[in-house]
Amino acid sequence: MGNNNKIIVDLAGGTGAWSKKYKEFGYIVIVVTLPYYDILRTVIESEYITFKGTKELKVKISDIYGILAAPVCTMFSLARTRAKTPRDFRQGMKLVIGCLNIIWKCRYNHKLAFWCLENPMGILRQFLGKPVFTFDPCDFGDPYTKKTDLWGYFNIPKKSVIKLDKNQRRKSKTNGRGLPSISEITSSKQTAKRAITPAGFAKAFFEANK
Numbered sequence: 001m002g003n004n005n006k007i008i009v010d011l012a013g014g015t016g017a018w019s020k021k022y023k024e025f026g027y028i029v030i031v032v033t034l035p036y037y038d039i040l041r042t043v044i045e046s047e048y049i050t051f052k053g054t055k056e057l058k059v060k061i062s063d064i065y066g067i068l069a070a071p072v073c074t075m076f077s078l079a080r081t082r083a084k085t086p087r088d089f090r091q092g093m094k095l096v097i098g099c100l101n102i103i104w105k106c107r108y109n110h111k112l113a114f115w116c117l118e119n120p121m122g123i124l125r126q127f128l129g130k131p132v133f134t135f136d137p138c139d140f141g142d143p144y145t146k147k148t149d150l151w152g153y154f155n156i157p158k159k160s161v162i163k164l165d166k167n168q169r170r171k172s173k174t175n176g177r178g179l180p181s182i183s184e185i186t187s188s189k190q191t192a193k194r195a196i197t198p199a200g201f202a203k204a205f206f207e208a209n210k
Contacts, residue, residue, distance in 0.1 A: 003027045006065035009106075011039055011099045018068050018118075018197040021206035027065070030057065039098040044105045061109045066209065069099040069117040070197070076124040093127060103152075114154040114209045118197075121147035135159070140200030143168045148201075157204035 003026035010019040013031035023029040030051070032039055037051040044050075050058045075092025096117070103115045121134060131149035138145055139159045 005063070007059060007063045009059075009064055009067045009102070011067065011069040011102060012071050012095060013068065014070070015196055017199070018070060018202050018205070021203055025206075025210075030059065039095060039102065042098070042102055044102065046109070049102070049106065061106050064106055064110075064112065066113045067103050067106065067115040069103065069115070071095040071099050071117070071119065073119045073122060073124070076122040077120060078122045087123075089123075089127075096124065096127070112153070114152070116150055116152035116154045116205070116209075118148055118150050121149050125149065132156075135201060137198035137201060138162050138164055140198065140204045142198040142200045144171065144198075145169070146198075154205075155208040157201065157208040160200065160204070 003022075005028075007028045007030060008019050008022045010016055010029060010031045010033075013019060013033050016023070016029065016031040016033075019027075019029045019031065032042075032051050035053055036055045037053040037057065039051075041052040042049065043052065044061075047061055048058050049061055049064075050056065072092070072095055075087050075089055099117060103112075103117075106112060107115070117128075125131065128151050131151050132154070133150045133156055135148055135150075135157075136145045137143075137148075139161050140157070141160050141162050143162065143164060145164070
């Protein structure tokens with residue numbers, strides 16, 4: 001089966017940065033993100049899964065090759081110290097559970113080549129347990145740090161570590177690194193820009209999980 005028959009589902013995928021390499025190499029990539037598709041409105045039947053939102057897409061479950069998931073980290077972030085509203089773990093877990101339900105129900109029906117859920121290192125560990133793998137973007141060639149946890153069933157990506165200079169370390173600590181413009185894709189909010197999957201990691205993950 002060629003790549004053009006393999007479906008990658010990118011849950012809460014935002015810009016699609018994590019699944020970009022799969023798309024480049026001919027996989028069918030479905031980025032499930034608002035407003036087009038609402039994960040919490042997903043309908044799963046015995047053979048098909050239907051993503052709903054402002055659009056609707058029906059997919060045969062047996063055609064799904066792998067699943068990536070990146071639920072919003074707002075309620076689990078260790079950096080959430082000055083928020084005007086208190087943490088709401090029940091609200092935060094809705095999307096996490098929604099992603100996991102999709103993964104589990106697809107797995108009930110057929111074997112996935114891999115699945116992976118990521119979140120910045122934080123309080124989600126207290127709900128999902130110890131992650132399979134934790135990395136900094138600089139472990140894969142991107143010049144900044146941001147501890148990120150991965151849970152799931154996947155091959156560990158091969159690191160290509162770079163050493164940060166003093167200025168790069170300082171910018172990482174203060175969130176002062178340059179951020180991409182994504183206003184044409186999703187929004188111009190700083191948090192959305194910082195949430196983009198680092199390119200080096202995305203490439204290494206693809207290489208390990210084709």
